[in-house]
Amino acid sequence: MTSNPRILLAGNWKMNHGPKATREFLSRLDLPKKDGAQARIYVPCLSLPEALAAVEERRLPVQIGAQNIHYERSGAFTGEISGPMLSEIGIHQVLIGHSERRQYFAETNESILLKTRSALEQGFEVLLCIGELLSERESGRTETVLREQLVRVLQNEECKAHFGGRLHLAYEPVWAIGTGVVATPEQAEQAHSFIRSLLASSLGESKARATKILYGGSVTPANFKELLSRPGIDGGLVGGASLKPDSFRALWDLI
Numbered sequence: 409m410t411s412n413p414r415i416l417l418a419g420n421w422k423m424n425h426g427p428k429a430t431r432e433f434l435s436r437l438d439l440p441k442k443d444g445a446q447a448r449i450y451v452p453c454l455s456l457p458e459a460l461a462a463v464e465e466r467r468l469p470v471q472i473g474a475q476n477i478h479y480e481r482s483g484a485f486t487g488e489i490s491g492p493m494l495s496e497i498g499i500h501q502v503l504i505g506h507s508e509r510r511q512y513f514a515e516t517n518e519s520i521l522l523k524t525r526s527a528l529e530q531g532f533e534v535l536l537c538i539g540e541l542l543s544e545r546e547s548g549r550t551e552t553v554l555r556e557q558l559v560r561v562l563q564n565e566e567c568k569a570h571f572g573g574r575l576h577l578a579y580e581p582v583w584a585i586g587t588g589v590v591a592t593p594e595q596a597e598q599a600h601s602f603i604r605s606l607l608a609s610s611l612g613e614s615k616a617r618a619t620k621i622l623y624g625g626s627v628t629p630a631n632f633k634e635l636l637s638r639p640g641i642d643g644g645l646v647g648g649a650s651l652k653p654d655s656f657r658a659l660w661d662l663i
């Protein structure tokens with residue numbers, strides 16, 4: 409099967425699917441391998457071992473990632489998960505800075521920088537999420553907000569070195585997440601192109617091109633194809649539509 413090698417389909421299960429449901433999902437998922445295209449699912453922490461075991465058992469072409477990581481490697485941080493713990497069970501992928509983490513768990517551009525830098529230092533591959541609120545878009549501040557969300561990471565030498573290698577981005581307009589209101593392909597293309605221009609001015613054209621920028625926010629099998637047809641959209645970060653094996657497969661078939 410031929411496919412676009414740049415494309416990454418990433419599911420974000422959020423706080424859904426404990427170990428039992430994870431096992432069930434992965435036992436029902438039928439995913440043919442595709443040249444180069446990647447599938448990944450960020451599962452709840454407690455389901456990570458189950459997910460890794462099931463993927464290995466069924467030889468599914470799916471990477472398993474964590475939805476969060478603390479920036480310290482150990483210590484008095486009740487309820488948190490560290491990089492060494494994730495590495496110990498065989499996790500190499502982490503999602504950082506999702507808007508729900510920013511909104512409900514007070515993550516800031518500063519703490520997100522700490523997490524991103526620490527995760528990269530520890531050898532993880534990071535998908536860093538950015539995106540504007542509806543009020544910010546409506547007041548014409550989308551580009552300012554995206555720049556603010558990226559500037560610290562783009563000024564940090566350790567992070568800079570990993571763009572296009574182990575550091576990639578997801579653009580998720582907050583107003584499109586879980587709302588059923590997907591950004592129009594034009595809106596998504598415009599934001600991606602702006603983000604890539606920010607990358608190019610700090611990192612140069614070739615790193616900017618090598619960095620994947622996924623679109624996220626109400627992606628479904630009905631709208632994914634059109635989003636993917638736009639230049640600069642390198643895949644999707646998908647919440648709701650990644651929760652059922654059939655719709656995950658339907659998304660994969662569109663790549």
Ligand code: PGA
Pocket residue numbers: 420580584585586587588624625626627645646647648649
């Ligand atoms: P959604 O979530 O696809 O359910 O809108 C996307 C996300 O939050 O990553």
